[in-house]
Amino acid sequence: MAIAPARPSPLAAIFRVSKPLIGNVHCAPLPGTPRYRGEPMAAIVKRAVEDARAYAAGGMNGLMLENHGDIPFLPPGEIGPEIVAAMSVLVKAVAEAVDLPYGINLLANSAIGALAIAKATDARFIRVNQWVNAYVANEGLVEGESGRALRFRRMIGADDVAIFADVHVKHGAHAIVGDRGVAELARDTEFYDADVAIATGNRTGDTVPPEEIAAVRAGTRLPVIAGSGIAKDNAAALMAELDGAIVGSSLKHDGVWWNQVDPARVEAFVTEVRRHHPA
Numbered sequence: 029m030a031i032a033p034a035r036p037s038p039l040a041a042i043f044r045v046s047k048p049l050i051g052n053v054h055c056a057p058l059p060g061t062p063r064y065r066g067e068p069m070a071a072i073v074k075r076a077v078e079d080a081r082a083y084a085a086g087g088m089n090g091l092m093l094e095n096h097g098d099i100p101f102l103p104p105g106e107i108g109p110e111i112v113a114a115m116s117v118l119v120k121a122v123a124e125a126v127d128l129p130y131g132i133n134l135l136a137n138s139a140i141g142a143l144a145i146a147k148a149t150d151a152r153f154i155r156v157n158q159w160v161n162a163y164v165a166n167e168g169l170v171e172g173e174s175g176r177a178l179r180f181r182r183m184i185g186a187d188d189v190a191i192f193a194d195v196h197v198k199h200g201a202h203a204i205v206g207d208r209g210v211a212e213l214a215r216d217t218e219f220y221d222a223d224v225a226i227a228t229g230n231r232t233g234d235t236v237p238p239e240e241i242a243a244v245r246a247g248t249r250l251p252v253i254a255g256s257g258i259a260k261d262n263a264a265a266l267m268a269e270l271d272g273a274i275v276g277s278s279l280k281h282d283g284v285w286w287n288q289v290d291p292a293r294v295e296a297f298v299t300e301v302r303r304h305h306p307a
Contacts, residue, residue, distance in 0.1 A: 030249075031219045037251045038190040038223050039272055042129050042152045043089045045307040047267055049298060050090040050131070050253075051083030052276030053122065054285055057097035058114040064097075069114065073121045079289040080126040083279075086294025089307070091126065092155060092274055093119050094133035096285065101136035103167050112141050119149040131155060131192065136167045139177035139191075147186040153224075155255070155274070159193035160220040161213065165200035174220040193222035194255055195244050210240060214247030226255040226274070235262060241269045259283075260297045264304040 039048055056072045057063040080091055095115055115134065123130060131153035134142040142154040158165070160172040174193075181187060195214045205213065217225050227236045227244045235257030244252050251271040258266055259278035267273065279294050281287040 031215055032221065034249060035223065037271070038153070039251050039253075042190065043272070045089050047270065047301070047305050047307070048089040048253075048272040049087075049301060050092050050272065050274045051080070051088040051279065051289070051294070052274055053079045053083075053091055053093045054096035054276060054280075055093060055115070055118060058095055058111055060108065060110045061095075061098040063099065069117060072114075073118050075288065076118050076122055077125045080122045080128070082289040082291045082294055084126045084128050086279075086291055087298035087302070088275075088294060089128065090152075091122065091128050091130040092133055093122060093130060094155070095135050098135060101167050103136060103170065104134075104138035104141065104173060107134065107136075107138050107141055112144060116145050116148050119145060119151065123149060123151075129153075131190075133157075136165065137170050137173065139173040140180045143177060143181050143184065143186055143189060146189045147184050151189065153190040153192050155192045155194070155226070156222075157194045157197040159191065159222050160216045161205050163197065163200045163204060165197075170200070172220070174222070178221060190223040191221070192224040192226055192253070193217050194226040194228060195247075196240065197228065209247075210243035211247030214244045214250075218248040218250050222250065224271075225250040225252045227252055227270075228255040229257040235259075236266065238266070238269060241266070245269075260293070260300050263297065263301045267301055267305050 129152045132142040132145045132151050133155035139156045158170045159174050162171040196210050227241045229236050236254045253272040258273045258275045277285040281290045
C-alpha cells in the first residue's frame with residue numbers, strides 16, 4: 029500500500045550513471061573543534077581538494093563532504109556558525125577544483141545547516157543520518173529534523189537539493205523505535221519525503237549487512253544506496269543489491285578513515301565495481 033506519492037529517483041539526474049559511486053571526503057578538524065590544532069584554513073582546504081581530485085581521477089561519480097574531523101560531534105542545534113562558514117569555504121574550493129556533483133553531511137545530523145551550505149555552494153544533495161523518528165546517539169538523544177528541514181529548504185529556495193536519508197543509522201541505539209522493524213522505518217523515511225534511502229553497518233567502515241539492504245528495500249520504493257562498508261572485496265555482491273554507494277574508509281591509505289584517499293585503492297575499487305556493474 030502506497031504511503032506517499034511516487035517521486036522520480038534523483039540519482040540518474042544528479043550523477044548520470046547507473047549505480048553511482050560517491051567518494052566521501054572526510055574533512056580535517058575545523059576551527060573551534062577539539063582536534064583542531066591551529067592549521068590555517070588553506071591547509072584544510074588543500075587536503076580536501078587533494079582527496080576530491082583522487083576520487084575524480086580514479087573514476088568515482090560524485091563526492092560527499094562531511095566534517096568528520098570534528099569529533100566529538102555536537103547535537104545539531106549546537107553546531108556554531110564557524111562550522112557552517114568553514115564548510116562553505118571548503119566545499120566551494122572543492123567544487124571549483126573538481127567537476128563532479130557533490131553533497132553535504134553536516135555532523136551531527138544538522139539537516140538545516142547542511143541545506144544552508146548546499147544552497148550557498150550549489151551542492152546537489154545532503155545526507156541526514158536521522159531524518160525521521162529518533163535514536164540514542166553518541167551525541168545523546170537525536171531526533172529527526174525532517175519537518176523543520178523541509179520548511180527551511182522551501183524558505184531558501186533549495187527544493188532542488190535532494191535528501192539522502194539513513195534508515196537505521198550507525199553509531200547509536202534504536203531502543204526508542206525497537207518495536208518497529210527496519211522495513212517500517214524505511215516506510216517512515218519515504219513518508220517524510222526523503223529522496224534516497226541509505227543502508228549502513230553499525231559504525232564507520234562497517235559492512236552493511238545484506239539483510240539490512242533487503243529490509244530497507246522491503247519498506248520503500250525509494251532508491252537504496254549504501255552508506256558504509258563497501259570495499260573492493262565485497263563490492264560486486266553488495267552493489268548487485270544497491271542503487272549506488274557512498275564509499276570512504278576502504279579507499280583511504282591503509283583503509284583508515286582519517287587518512288587521505290589512496291588513488292590506487294580508488295582505481296582498483298572502481299575497476300572491480302564496473303567489471304560487474306557497468307555504468
